[in-house]
Amino acid sequence: MLLPSVGVFGRNAAPVLEIKPESPFVVFYGESSESHGTELRGKLVLTNPESINVRSVRITLTGTRKVSWHLTNTVSPQPIAHKTNFLTEHLNLFPGDSGTKNKAHKISAGYHEWDFVFKMPSNLDQSVEGLPTNWVVYNLKATVDRGYMSKQLSTTSHIRVIRTLGRDSLETMPMEQINEDIWANKLAYKITVPQKNYIVGTHIAADFVLIPLRKGVEISTIKMELIESRQLFADYAGRRISHQADVQVAVTEGDMPDNSANIVPTGADEADQLFDESHRFSMTLELPKSLKNCRQSVDTENIRLSHKLRLYVNLKNPEGHTSQLLVKNHVHLFISPNLPPNEDQSVVVDDNVLSQQAFQDEVNQNAPPTYGQHQLDELYNDIDPSGFMTPGGYHSIMGSGANTPFYAHSRTGSAEDLASLNAVANGGGASAAALQHRLQNLELSHQDPPTRFQPQRQHSSGDSTPAVVGEQPAYFDLPPTGYDMDALARTPSYNTAVRTLGRAPLIADVPLPTYEIATSRPGSPSRSRSSRGTTPSPARSLDTLTEETNRNTTLNSRRQSPRTSDDGR
Numbered sequence: 001m002l003l004p005s006v007g008v009f010g011r012n013a014a015p016v017l018e019i020k021p022e023s024p025f026v027v028f029y030g031e032s033s034e035s036h037g038t039e040l041r042g043k044l045v046l047t048n049p050e051s052i053n054v055r056s057v058r059i060t061l062t063g064t065r066k067v068s069w070h071l072t073n074t075v076s077p078q079p080i081a082h083k084t085n086f087l088t089e090h091l092n093l094f095p096g097d098s099g100t101k102n103k104a105h106k107i108s109a110g111y112h113e114w115d116f117v118f119k120m121p122s123n124l125d126q127s128v129e130g131l132p133t134n135w136v137v138y139n140l141k142a143t144v145d146r147g148y149m150s151k152q153l154s155t156t157s158h159i160r161v162i163r164t165l166g167r168d169s170l171e172t173m174p175m176e177q178i179n180e181d182i183w184a185n186k187l188a189y190k191i192t193v194p195q196k197n198y199i200v201g202t203h204i205a206a207d208f209v210l211i212p213l214r215k216g217v218e219i220s221t222i223k224m225e226l227i228e229s230r231q232l233f234a235d236y237a238g239r240r241i242s243h244q245a246d247v248q249v250a251v252t253e254g255d256m257p258d259n260s261a262n263i264v265p266t267g268a269d270e271a272d273q274l275f276d277e278s279h280r281f282s283m284t285l286e287l288p289k290s291l292k293n294c295r296q297s298v299d300t301e302n303i304r305l306s307h308k309l310r311l312y313v314n315l316k317n318p319e320g321h322t323s324q325l326l327v328k329n330h331v332h333l334f335i336s337p338n339l340p341p342n343e344d345q346s347v348v349v350d351d352n353v354l355s356q357q358a359f360q361d362e363v364n365q366n367a368p369p370t371y372g373q374h375q376l377d378e379l380y381n382d383i384d385p386s387g388f389m390t391p392g393g394y395h396s397i398m399g400s401g402a403n404t405p406f407y408a409h410s411r412t413g414s415a416e417d418l419a420s421l422n423a424v425a426n427g428g429g430a431s432a433a434a435l436q437h438r439l440q441n442l443e444l445s446h447q448d449p450p451t452r453f454q455p456q457r458q459h460s461s462g463d464s465t466p467a468v469v470g471e472q473p474a475y476f477d478l479p480p481t482g483y484d485m486d487a488l489a490r491t492p493s494y495n496t497a498v499r500t501l502g503r504a505p506l507i508a509d510v511p512l513p514t515y516e517i518a519t520s521r522p523g524s525p526s527r528s529r530s531s532r533g534t535t536p537s538p539a540r541s542l543d544t545l546t547e548e549t550n551r552n553t554t555l556n557s558r559r560q561s562p563r564t565s566d567d568g569r
Helices: 167-172 351-365 394-400 418-425 432-447 494-499 515-520 538-568
Strands: 016-021 025-029 038-048 052-054 056-071 078-094 105-107 110-120 135-145 153-164 177-183 187-193 197-199 203-212 218-236 239-255 278-286 303-316 322-334
Touching (some): 016 153, 025 038, 038 056, 038 135, 056 110, 056 239, 078 218, 177 322, 187 322, 203 303, 218 278, 239 278
Parallel strands (some): 025 153, 197 322
Antiparallel strands (some): 038 110, 052 105, 135 153, 177 187, 203 278, 218 239, 218 303, 303 322
């Protein structure tokens, strides 16, 4: 691409070649199993004062790894060094056709630029820098081949691959580490590390609650230190060997603050015995601001870096000697894209950026609210419930599907007057005015002609075709007159109480049969053991029923004959 010349070139000015990536950092979010591939984009710029002959313009991305240490378990220390280029990718930017790359092309004077794009897979190792003999680095190198008679133009650019925290890590990793126990019957302690993940160059804070349990035991010095564990792997003599070393990268030490004592005042009746005369305070461990002193946590094929936070509590015993309590916690250090290291491998920490980063991490967690924070939430108010409750309307039908109960099972769920239920939600009960208002709306909804979304109600008995009144189907059997609101507002309503019967009327004032009459009646037909559980034949059942009917008729005639003779007298 040829652009107008920028500036005035001198006669002896040399061509300038520059690599301008869009970002010097390639960021992966999460481990290789959860992160996604990305791209490294940029421009290659050539500024030449006069026209030159160019055979090819190309750019190369290279990833280099090196591990080195000395074996100490041999007679003489044996050096181990393993260096390899695990990534090499080339891009021919000019000319476009690879078949004419050996042919010289004249490029006019001016400003020229070419775009380049490299695919970066998700399983790529992150950059490891700061160790003198062990590292993983990435570099871009661009060359302009000017032929045999001219010197090549070349330039390089350092690219850093960062693997920061992913969404799954923020949700699964515990954000708070609590160490609580009683040590040697001398000290009850509770040491809390607020989180597990820390940005390189920031600080680590710890909260202490210390309670001496033995008389004469005094708490003296408190110490915090960060240990970096380095594991190196390489192939040597046909086998895989490893080397491990632990290095202290940060430490702080001090006494308890003077105002840390939490003593129960004299005369207090009810006091927490566990925290009686306890010491509560916090300490902060500043992390190094350079990768030369402290690196991020790394887990690659040949280099693994992990970090441990150790907290020491020194106790002076009444016998005169000193005891020490040690608590260990694993921490994860990572490089934030908002606070990346400079070319000198130093990190400049900005408090404003840290607050924004903490807020972004809080948003990315997407944790559901706890029950304790939302158990007393009020019902929504002053919100149109048409989009919240189903069924109700055409869009609700399309969105809910056939499994949502409609008008045949759930009567006008979205048409309810939710505003009148505020009194019920607040524990005061529904008022008579609210009930009257709801009944008036119900009457108006019944008198309105049905819409296309109202199904026809059908009865389970008789003809299922609804009655027709004025060419319109009657959906409800309602009286033609209006409701008596005062009567319906009562509990129960007056009309309902009047229609309720006190007891079921007797069919006839006939005295109950005596014991002799009841026992003189024939019993049920007997069944043989072989016929148990089977149905008798139709002919036998008919004979039995006929015989019982005749007997009952004869008995009824005998009972009524004395009353008839008395009437004749």
